[in-house]
Amino acid sequence: MTQELDFENWSRRAAEWGVRYRASLRERPVRAQTTPGEIAAKLPASPPERGETMDTIFADFERVILPGMTHWQHPRFFAYFPANAAPVSVVAEYLVTAMAAQCMLWQTSPAATELETRVLDWLRQAIGLPEGFAGVIQDSASSATLSAVLVMRERALGWKGNKAGLVANPRLRIYASDQVHSSIDRAVWVSGIGEENLVRIPATGKRRGMDAAALSAAIERDKRAGHVPAGVIACTGGTNVGACDDIAEVVRTAHGHGLYVHVDAAWAGSAMICEEFRHLWAGIEEADSVVFNPHKWLGAQFDCSAHFIRSPDDLVRTLAIHPEYLNTHGRDGLINYSEWTVPLGRRFRALKLWFLLRFHGLEGLRAMIRNHVAWSERLAARLKAEPDFEIVTEPALSLFSFRHTDAEDLDAHNLDLARRINDDGRLYLTQSRVDGKVVIRFQAGQFETTEEDVNTAFEVITKLARSSL
């Protein structure tokens, strides 16, 4: 026998809790302040035999779980990249959660499919991609990149890879700079192409883009060795310091050799709603596919990754499978988006984008991104003006890296500084390495961040850096 939930009461309480939670964020430490195992120790080792009351469960959520959360929607979250969930997209997600539809085929929710087609075309226009790119929502940029690598593989193998496997074939080769995200490595592993066939092209210059001459030379060397070059993965806004390949040059080189080009702009792509930043990916209109994450900077609650493809037929040819029960009889030509993605099941992800774009309008979203970039540049300039700080990489959009230079062992000192900042709780930053040295990364991108929050970052960073001396 199972008890009945007072769904109305608990839905209301959950929503009210969410409102209070968001309003309280500034008073909370950004990163969870717990030690490993602390939360696990508070959880019973065996499952409950008898149902418990919602009051007990909810109280435990606040007592046990909440202290172990890192607050990604905190206005002083300056770590990694943002994973914004604008309040309006949260509201849309409540509705999606309540309907809980599987949106794998047109017929399993026509509205989900048709809305996805429309809002992705809005996004295409918003970021300045030409007509002809078709969009699909993937669960993550990693999945979009995996799909792109699978297309590269199938194209290069004359569409025989899915059937025959890779055993009898020569080595396929994929090219990327040394600045790309680890999801590229994993796409190459999972596709069966293998890490040894991911050719790293050195990144050069101020923007740390791949050297096109080196790319061309690598492709030719591989052809002479009997390998089969399959594709290039370029990046706009690399994770570490925001590296940007010269897309026009990479595409020209790759297409000259007949290779497919996928561009990973997971973070920086959102900024392309502002025309003044599009020079960072000049030439994008010639790429074969592009991914960016509206679930990062733009404010669509995770997960929501926008994948644009110039030839969706190649993607469908690579990923579609046709068991009889999945056919939409008599409706040929309608889009079944599960044929565009690796997983079959799909959440209704377009609704939050629709709510978000309509509520804030592109103007509202542009204003937010422009503020983040301006505040970040201002903070970098302020730190640079301090005699004991060094800007290691200049702002790429709203991302820069710095280090405190007044210590003997700079690497140890800056690692310790990042740890002390995060333990303090007012900010959350990420440490990293650039050209072998430890740096601290800063990015502004949270939906509710204000200039005051960025000023607080300056105070906390300078004070804690100097307090250890």
Ligand SMILES: *Cc1c(COP(=O)(O)O)cnc(C)c1O
């Ligand atoms: C965040 C990020 C990814 C991974 O995104 P997921 O959606 O989590 O898979 C890939 N590439 C870049 C450049 C990123 O910033």
